[in-house]
Amino acid sequence: MTKKYTVTPWEVTGEVDYDKLIKEFGTEKINEHLLERIKKHTGELHYMLRRKIFFSHRDLNLVLDEYEKGMEFALYTGRGPSGNTHIGHLVPWIFCKYLQDKFGAELYFQITDDEKFMLKPELTLEKTNELGYENALDVIACGFNPDKTFIFVDTDYAKTLYKLSIQIAKKVTTSSAKAVFGFTNETNIGMMFWPAVQAAPCFLPSVLKGKKIRTLIPAAIDQDPYWRISRDVAPKLGFPKTAAIHNLFLPALTGQGSKMSASHEETAVYTTDSEDIVAKKIKKYAFSGGQATIDEHRKKGGNPDVDVSYQWLTFFEEDDKKLENIYREYKEGKMLTGELKQILTDKIVNFLKKHQEKREKAKKVLDKFILKD
Amino acid sequence: MTKKYTVTPWEVTGEVDYDKLIKEFGTEKINEHLLERIKKHTGELHYMLRRKIFFSHRDLNLVLDEYEKGMEFALYTGRGPSGNTHIGHLVPWIFCKYLQDKFGAELYFQITDDEKFMLKPELTLEKTNELGYENALDVIACGFNPDKTFIFVDTDYAKTLYKLSIQIAKKVTTSSAKAVFGFTNETNIGMMFWPAVQAAPCFLPSVLKGKKIRTLIPAAIDQDPYWRISRDVAPKLGFPKTAAIHNLFLPALTGQGSKMSASHEETAVYTTDSEDIVAKKIKKYAFSGGQATIDEHRKKGGNPDVDVSYQWLTFFEEDDKKLENIYREYKEGKMLTGELKQILTDKIVNFLKKHQEKREKAKKVLDKFILKD
Numbered sequence: 001m002t003k004k005y006t007v008t009p010w011e012v013t014g015e016v017d018y019d020k021l022i023k024e025f026g027t028e029k030i031n032e033h034l035l036e037r038i039k040k041h042t043g044e045l046h047y048m049l050r051r052k053i054f055f056s057h058r059d060l061n062l063v064l065d066e067y068e069k070g071m072e073f074a075l076y077t078g079r080g081p082s083g084n085t086h087i088g089h090l091v092p093w094i095f096c097k098y099l100q101d102k103f104g105a106e107l108y109f110q111i112t113d114d115e116k117f118m119l120k121p122e123l124t125l126e127k128t129n130e131l132g133y134e135n136a137l138d139v140i141a142c143g144f145n146p147d148k149t150f151i152f153v154d155t156d157y158a159k160t161l162y163k164l165s166i167q168i169a170k171k172v173t174t175s176s177a178k179a180v181f182g183f184t185n186e187t188n189i190g191m192m193f194w195p196a197v198q199a200a201p202c203f204l205p206s207v208l209k210g211k212k213i214r215t216l217i218p219a220a221i222d223q224d225p226y227w228r229i230s231r232d233v234a235p236k237l238g239f240p241k242t243a244a245i246h247n248l249f250l251p252a253l254t255g256q257g258s259k260m261s262a263s264h265e266e267t268a269v270y271t272t273d274s275e276d277i278v279a280k281k282i283k284k285y286a287f288s289g290g291q292a293t294i295d296e297h298r299k300k301g302g303n304p305d306v307d308v309s310y311q312w313l314t315f316f317e318e319d320d321k322k323l324e325n326i327y328r329e330y331k332e333g334k335m336l337t338g339e340l341k342q343i344l345t346d347k348i349v350n351f352l353k354k355h356q357e358k359r360e361k362a363k364k365v366l367d368k369f370i371l372k373d
Numbered sequence: 374m375t376k377k378y379t380v381t382p383w384e385v386t387g388e389v390d391y392d393k394l395i396k397e398f399g400t401e402k403i404n405e406h407l408l409e410r411i412k413k414h415t416g417e418l419h420y421m422l423r424r425k426i427f428f429s430h431r432d433l434n435l436v437l438d439e440y441e442k443g444m445e446f447a448l449y450t451g452r453g454p455s456g457n458t459h460i461g462h463l464v465p466w467i468f469c470k471y472l473q474d475k476f477g478a479e480l481y482f483q484i485t486d487d488e489k490f491m492l493k494p495e496l497t498l499e500k501t502n503e504l505g506y507e508n509a510l511d512v513i514a515c516g517f518n519p520d521k522t523f524i525f526v527d528t529d530y531a532k533t534l535y536k537l538s539i540q541i542a543k544k545v546t547t548s549s550a551k552a553v554f555g556f557t558n559e560t561n562i563g564m565m566f567w568p569a570v571q572a573a574p575c576f577l578p579s580v581l582k583g584k585k586i587r588t589l590i591p592a593a594i595d596q597d598p599y600w601r602i603s604r605d606v607a608p609k610l611g612f613p614k615t616a617a618i619h620n621l622f623l624p625a626l627t628g629q630g631s632k633m634s635a636s637h638e639e640t641a642v643y644t645t646d647s648e649d650i651v652a653k654k655i656k657k658y659a660f661s662g663g664q665a666t667i668d669e670h671r672k673k674g675g676n677p678d679v680d681v682s683y684q685w686l687t688f689f690e691e692d693d694k695k696l697e698n699i700y701r702e703y704k705e706g707k708m709l710t711g712e713l714k715q716i717l718t719d720k721i722v723n724f725l726k727k728h729q730e731k732r733e734k735a736k737k738v739l740d741k742f743i744l745k746d
Binding site for chain 2: 114117118125155156157158159161162163165166167169170171172173174175177178183184185186187188189190191192193195196373
């Protein structure tokens with residue numbers, strides 16, 4: 001039996017079977033018991049937890065055990081600045097903001113201008129660095145607390161990161177990096193080293209605060225392999241193993257079972273897209289679960305489970321009731337694809353309008369968030 | 374026909390055939406014509422040039438062409454801080470000081486605490502960093518001009534170095550690093566990246582000054598492979614190719630044809646050794662070219678060409694006449710091994726006494742020489 005999908009940090013294709021992926025990656029499903037435990041601390045659960053958009057984890061129980069003993073944990077996530085931010089990137093950030101609010105956790109946010117420069121032949125370091133600070137505005141626009149949020153662009157924080165990275169690198173063989181990341185002998189020596197740089201922020205809160213602080217990484221599940229190296233190395237360096245909480249991919253506009261890609265414009269909506277562009281992209285590209293004709297749709301109903309507009313609403317419409325109504329009406333054929341697309345367009349346009357205002361304001365407070373050497 | 378020696382940056386064993394090595398490495402011999410050219414600018418030639426201790430080069434002609442057109446060049450050399458400095462390390466530094474004086478060249482001096490930490494399982498980063506600043510005192514004691522000398526310990530200058538290193542690293546495949554440095558899949562990913570960090574100072578003067586400045590590297594010839602990568606990459610990044618001038622190894626006390634090693638105490642004299650220790654080491658370990666008995670020695674004479682005490686004098690006795698007399702008298706059996714060892718002991722003790730005084734004074738001016746981010 002061959003798999004119908006591929007999920008690695010550098011490739012996501014096919015229709016992903018998330019239950020299989022949990023087994024394959026060796027992570028744990030977020031079960032009802034764990035949700036109840038979270039709820040004790042957060043009150044109402046975030047809709048991304050209720051809807052199992054965050055569906056898998058590593059050591060989240062341990063994070064809660066320690067938190068209940070009065071030990072702080074820190075959040076770590078990041079962004080590879082190869083282009084503008086798209087709304088798929090915002091999913092874990094929105095969730096981070098929730099965790100920061102509910103648990104008072106600090107957020108360490110890595111922007112990997114070094115990685116994207118070394119990975120993409122066409123990108124200069126000046127360009128990825130510039131994109132990094134553009135992307136940082138989108139992070140800040142999510143509403144993080146400036147006193148508890150530390151954003152760093154790798155090459156501008158390289159002194160601190162390099163010192164930590166070489167301690168990790170000393171414990172990781174080339175074989176192991178090849179196996180985990182799919183590197184080959186043709187991989188450049190910068191990328192070969194780079195897993196150590198990505199692992200460094202796992203231990204950065206402990207280093208900066210001079211005490212053991214576990215990090216929790218909210219990220220799409222394809223990024224999980226990166227943390228295996230960090231988890232292997234942690235005990236050797238005397239740091240706590242990083243915990244993780246994994247989200248589903250926001251599907252590409254063009255269809256489910258694949259990931260939005262900053263390099264394929266038609267698959268993604270960018271945070272800087274205008275109202276017109278958002279409307280046009282959704283109208284033109286959003287894969288539909290509707291029937292071929294209106295008559296047929298009225299009769300047979302649509303399929304919200306494959307309809308990308310509906311899927312996107314599960315990520316951005318906070319109101320469960322509204323979402324249920326849409327699901328039912330679309331399935332029953334009462335709602336047409338055009339109407340569903342309009343609901344999504346309104347939702348995204350409205351969301352982006354607020355985001356863009358906050359993004360504009362972020363320019364004035366950027367310095368408060370940035371860690372530099 | 375098998376080779377009787379091995380010369381790589383990580384291993385030097387056997388009796389080195391330097392003429393063969395020049396062919397093998399593809400470097401050029403320093404011929405009389407080139408010596409005449411140097412002499413035009415320096416006046417009297419340094420004894421290390423007269424005696425062909427510096428015997429091979431890459432692009433030294435080009436450095437002189439450019440110098441004669443009024444273009445400056447910069448010197449680059451370095452030290453891996455795995456232990457105390459021994460007097461073999463001083464050979465290229467003494468020569469650098471001469472080049473700095475005669476050509477007004479700036480010296481960029483890299484101290485690789487990162488490399489030694491990643492290479493040696495038993496060394497901590499704290500230790501190699503500390504050794505790095507100890508070693509820096511020996512550099513300064515050689516008498517460099519503080520206005521023209523920039524010493525940096527890698528992890529304390531990592532922000533600048535990392536930015537430059539990743540530009541180099543992007544152009545170097547893992548295959549290529551394996552071939553040049555003897556790395557394998559068991560090599561840790563930090564060492565795999567590290568050739569880029571060692572190449573970075575080749576281009577550092579150009580980056581810091583914002584114009585093209587060729588670097589010239591005086592170093593023992595075993596280090597030459599490191600610069601092949603730097604020379605390959607230079608045109609791709611728009612920098613001048615690094616030039617080099619290579620010296621013979623100062624033989625180990627225990628015998629010619631091998632290199633002094635900081636990890637084998639009996640083979641080396643450290644800059645911090647006391648008078649007693651120097652005398653004892655030379656007496657006990659210096660490989661002798663003398664005969665088995667005094668009578669036999671008087672009759673047959675000694676062999677200065679294999680006698681380590683004599684060989685060391687060629688590196689440290691500046692007076693050609695004195696050296697010639699010693700050679701002749703030892704060969705004719707007029708001078709006994711004990712007497713020759715005493716001459717070397719006096720020379721080294723006297724040299725180290727002055728060095729140690731200057732090293733002590735260096736502690737007060739260290740900051741003037743150190744580049745940090």
